[in-house]
Amino acid sequence: MALLELRGIAKIYRSGDQDFMALHDLDLDIERGEFVAVTGSSGSGKSTLMNILGCLDSPNRGTYRIDGRDVAGLSRIELAAIRNEFIGFVFQSFNLLARTSAAENVELPMIYARVPPAERRRRALESLERVGLGHRAGHHPSQLSGGQQQRVAIARALVTRPPLILADEPTGNLDSVTSLEIMGLLRDLRSSGITVVFVTHEHDIAAYADRQLALRDGAILSDTRSAEATP
Numbered sequence: 001m002a003l004l005e006l007r008g009i010a011k012i013y014r015s016g017d018q019d020f021m022a023l024h025d026l027d028l029d030i031e032r033g034e035f036v037a038v039t040g041s042s043g044s045g046k047s048t049l050m051n052i053l054g055c056l057d058s059p060n061r062g063t064y065r066i067d068g069r070d071v072a073g074l075s076r077i078e079l080a081a082i083r084n085e086f087i088g089f090v091f092q093s094f095n096l097l098a099r100t101s102a103a104e105n106v107e108l109p110m111i112y113a114r115v116p117p118a119e120r121r122r123r124a125l126e127s128l129e130r131v132g133l134g135h136r137a138g139h140h141p142s143q144l145s146g147g148q149q150q151r152v153a154i155a156r157a158l159v160t161r162p163p164l165i166l167a168d169e170p171t172g173n174l175d176s177v178t179s180l181e182i183m184g185l186l187r188d189l190r191s192s193g194i195t196v197v198f199v200t201h202e203h204d205i206a207a208y209a210d211r212q213l214a215l216r217d218g219a220i221l222s223d224t225r226s227a228e229a230t231p
């Protein structure tokens with residue numbers, strides 16, 4: 001059984017008196033431990049797909065299963081619980097709180113999960129060590145480079161130990177050298193068994209993935225795997 005299973009997923013947005021179909025009856029399986037890039041031009045449906053994968057939005061029709069559980073019809077509260085348990089998010093803009101330390105930023109998801117303070121701190125420091133920033137735990141975002149801020153964001157995504165990481169343009173605000181470092185880190189996560197799905201418009205960044213999904217007009221245009229990928 002795939003970690004993520006989508007069958008007949010359609011998403012329709014209404015603009016005035018017209019409907020716009022962002023996803024067209026999409027079928028997709030993503031296996032445990034895959035490293036997947038989602039590419040496509042503006043309006044291709046990649047952001048809509050990522051929002052549905054992340055339980056940030058619901059399809060108008062179709063079935064979406066995470067680890068065998070159909071989540072397409074769950075309430076907002078139930079979806080929030082699924083997000084907290086199964087998914088870590090990484091964003092282009094880092095989304096760090098400016099007046100809190102790196103460790104405190106990493107602790108945030110565990111506050112919502114009601115993890116005791118001592119355990120929160122221990123796991124936050126462990127997560128920062130994992131991304132090579134244990135020595136920066138007390139620094140605020142303004143004291144960190146862009147690459148270091150993104151590492152903090154990745155540590156925050158990892159701290160609840162989710163099986164799935166979703167990254168939206170994770171290198172979009174970084175220089176080329178730092179971008180490669182971040183992609184190497186994400187690839188290491190895939191090697192540890194975590195499923196990683198990321199959106200990018202850069203072909204050299206997409207090439208880091210074992211599998212590349214190209215979308216056009218809300219449908220999968222191509223689905224290719226590298227020779228080394230393990231399905």
